[in-house]
Amino acid sequence: MIELDNLTKVFDTPKGAVVAADHISMEVPPGEICILLGPSGCGKTTTLKMINRIVKPTSGKVFIDGDDTTGMDTQTLRRNIGYVIQQIGLFPNMTIEENITIVPRLLGWDRAKYRERARELMAMIALEPDAFLKRYPSELSGGQQQRIGVARALAADPPVMLMDEPFGAIDPINRAVIQDEFLKMQQALKKTIMFVSHDIDEAIKMGDRIAVFREGKLVQYSAPDDLLAAPKDSFVESFLGEDRALKRLNLVKVRDIVTDEIGTVSPGDTLENALTRIDDFGYQNSILMVNDHRQPAGIVNRSVTRTTKGYCRDHFQAVPAMIGLDDDLRKAASLMFAHDTTWLPCVDEDGKVCGQITQRAMTRHLGARFRARQGNAQNPDIAIKE
Template sequence: MIELDQLTKTFTQKDGQKVTAVDSVSLSVGEGEICVFLGPSGCGKTTTLKMINRLIAPSSGRVLINGEDTMSLNEVELRRHIGYVIQQIGLFPNMTIEENITIVPRLMGWDKKRCRERATELMSMVALDPKLYLKRYPKELSGGQQQRIGVIRALAADAPVLLMDEPFGAVDPINRESIQNEFFQMQRQLKKTVIMVSHDIDEAIKLGDRVAVFKRGKLVQYDHPDTLLAHPKDEFVGAFVGADSTLKRLLLIKAGDAATQPETARAETPLAAAYQMMEESDNRYLTVLGDDRRALGYVQRRVARNGQGACADQLRPFASTVSVEDNLRIVLSKMYQFNSSWMPVIDGDGQYVGEVTQDSIADYLSSGRSRRQTGQAAIVSPAVAAAEAAASV
């Protein structure tokens, strides 16, 4: 866990005036989380990031990693245990790709076999063939490929903490999305504690478990991305997340969050009873389940009105289904693709969970609810807890 406690940095200009670049920032990042520092240029994001690995010395306040004050550590050893990625990539042109990736492991005394295995493993994670690329030099790679090497080099020594200063900002949009996706998949496997600087709200909500919004050196809001979009603290945050913040939320909210649980029928349920259920709920359809709660299909109200027999006799297959983890953007895309106003939601075991409708999506987005991060809550100090409460809605 990374904890910033009243972290402050003041610079003295040539004329003797003091400028506060970072002003009493307190927050905590849980183990295995991605925190994105977001804000306009000059707001203190990069200065805060550099104070974590002591590239810049704080004027006051503390940085703690797993409860240990970083000022009590040898700064060289500290940096060897913190991966660092910059926008300019910074590969050494006179070294091969393998040598670039393994520079820190070699400094830490890893043997050649272990270094080669680690480089090979990481290259595979970013879809670069080790046999083709490890012996090449940076100038022989494209910009996107070099950026991939810059990211995995920071992971080579298996450091638990990763700091990233606008790591994808210099990459073209197509490569940027691809590298972001690859990084996200790597993070799901490696579970590093990551702090990333960005000025791109779309990147922040795509990658971040929590987002810290900075303004003139101060932490304005620190929240889960969906809470940030649903409840911006002030006009500054609202303007920064954009007028289309509701549409951005579609990427964050899962089908399981917006699902409802209407009445269902069994295959043996008489059509007359099914029709009565649809009349009472004013639904045009009714989902039919098997004994194992697997969705078999549905019956239509107009068919059941004068029908004889059971639901199994008039069963229609679903045009499509969605999983619990599908985001609402995928759900809406499927609805428009199949010209449907609803989709059944199926869990990982293939069982019926409920259904998501265009109305339930609209209700969720307008209800004021937000999707907060799940899992074990991070333990924070009283000072950080108070600061985070002040910086949240």
């Protein structure tokens, strides 16, 4: 959907020519989010702004859905590209409804259509239309204004969106909420998005692909997992940080490594039987007790089974933590550390036990994929266009 072909920008300064973007060539497939990542002054924002011609390229071309935009009228180009910036840029003298619908009105939409579109978008960004549409930007919090900025960019249903550090000025809690809401929208809308960020964690969370820039050059263009497992050079490796292996925990879901081999007992089982079941698994010091609906009901510890006689229903502790199949390994690791355990029961959407996840399985999975990615580093799945 978006293709950059040797896109270059050279600024003339009193001290001479400065190359801000140096022959950038890359493709972003339809419906994907591409994060432009790198240190300040590396050329990522300049590259983004050349797409909608806020910055005029010195040379090179931009193609959108296969069409060369070089000869396209600038106003037409921009009205078909959603644009969101960190400073939001809402018009203070306009209501929220007027801000959201400004591009549809410029495009000649009829009143009923653009007003309905505004209400639809407000629901999509989790703001009540009746409570907010007639307000002015000054009456909203920073996080709410940022959501309105996203809604405005989506109002005319553009196929392409450009986002320049859109959540950078928001506090961490609201930022995470807005990121999650945006990803939910993206699952339904499937826009093609170029997104500038300086936050590695945000890039990993939001991006289908990540483009790392340095001094105006595109250094590496990869899927997040490929980037973390096989950085192209020492610059990328240092930029990602020494904990890049841990960052990969965000990319793997529990369902990818869950095993259905989990020992369980029922409340009516004896403690002697519970000890036998614990020994069957060897590496665990407790066993999960489930009810008649196969839902977690408690934990029976090895120490109790060795010193006490009786039934599990009389000698169990509360389940310290559980994990869902769609949770990521970062959450699983956090729960394990917090509760000093090496395993967690996994439950499905009905709360029924469907398996377990262990520290050992997490380590093996990440280690195996890390070695595999490194071995394929010379032939990456996603390569920079030459």
